[in-house]
Amino acid sequence: MGQLIYLKDVVTLKLDQKKCMGCGMCLLVCPHAVLGLTNGKVEIVGRDACMECGACVRNCPAEALQVRSGVGCAVAVINAMLGRKNSSCCCVIDLEEKSVDPCEGSTDESRASCC
Amino acid sequence: MHYTIDPGLYALGNPSKQSPVLVTANYKMSFDKLREALPGRDMWILVLDTKGINVWCASGKGTFGTAELVNRIESSGISQIVLHRELVLPQLSGPGVSAHHVKKLSGFKVIYGPVRATDLPTFLDNGFKATSEMRLKTFTTWERAELIPIELVGNLKAGMIVIPIFFLFTLLGKSGEGWTNTLGHGLFSILGMLTALLSGAVLTPLLLPWLPGRAFSVKGLSLGILFTIILSAFGWGDWITRTGRIEILAWLFLIPAVSAYLAMNFTGASTYTSLSGVRKEMRWALPIEVGAGMVGFILWFGAPYIA
Incomplete structure (x- = not known):
């Protein structure tokens, strides 16, 4: 059984790659492997798996990430x-x-x- | 408040000045799971005041957050107790804690540990490295099954109100048909409601990955329809009369509507639904559920009069 995915194309996660320093903190806190790191830059690799918890945004020292966070309840x-x-x-x-x-x-x- | 433990610094085993410091919430179960995962280890446990709420909930709320952590580092005197400047936090505290701010404000480096406490020994032995698997919040069949009793209790409370109302309406509306018939209808309405509950609050959570659709309402709806068909095929032989057929139609609205609604409410217990997604689902699902429920109820109540 693979990863459970909710609705497609609804997530408010945004990434400004120009600001990204490639520290990788967001990768560590994301509970759904939404982000990936290639050539020193983070990219969104699993957008639909994002649950908008906001962990990546809060732990990004470069403020490269944005999301309207909340609990999907x-x-x-x-x-x-x-x-x-x-x-x-x-x-x-x-x-x-x-x-x-x-x-x-x-x-x-x-x-x-x-x- | 026996689910709460006092915030502050605790010693696990015989920790030294070099021992790692783990941070957790002051929900008793969070603390106990952490302790149980680390038998025979010597470390410090820093317990934050999250008002007795678990790590993920509290971090979403912000009580397991930067401010509380920084204050607790200060008030616990941990910087005098250990020589290093590192704290291991549960990964799921990420929504509340800003690692770089903690570093700036307290001098302590936040290291995010694995999602599950049971992975901690491996994490610690691998030099504070979590595998990608340890970083994933899962929602396994067992994890979903564990949530069912809580879902059931909550919904049964509502059922305690709804089911007697149906029974009362049966007595009011169908008393002309004689006592045995009335009782039969009343009992069937209880069976119908319990079927909806079973479908929406027990089997939908359990069978979640295998049910059609992405929206929880669709999953609950399809299972509800299936159950209504089974129920109407085996449950009773009222197909002959027109009233009976209208009643079957009524339950075909009622059970799927309730099942879909209960399934939709399971989004809150799930570990992967986003708020944007839930809002989108609710925009179409809630009106349909309420509408279908009302149509079903009118048909059910009106069946003897329409026929």
């Missing part, structure tokens, strides 16, 4: 639409589409189901 999106901040689901998404709050206020095991 339908319940959190519904909660955001309904204006609920806390619910049985742990993930909370701001309507601003920017910051994401997984696990808000949840201390029981249900957190594992969402994050």
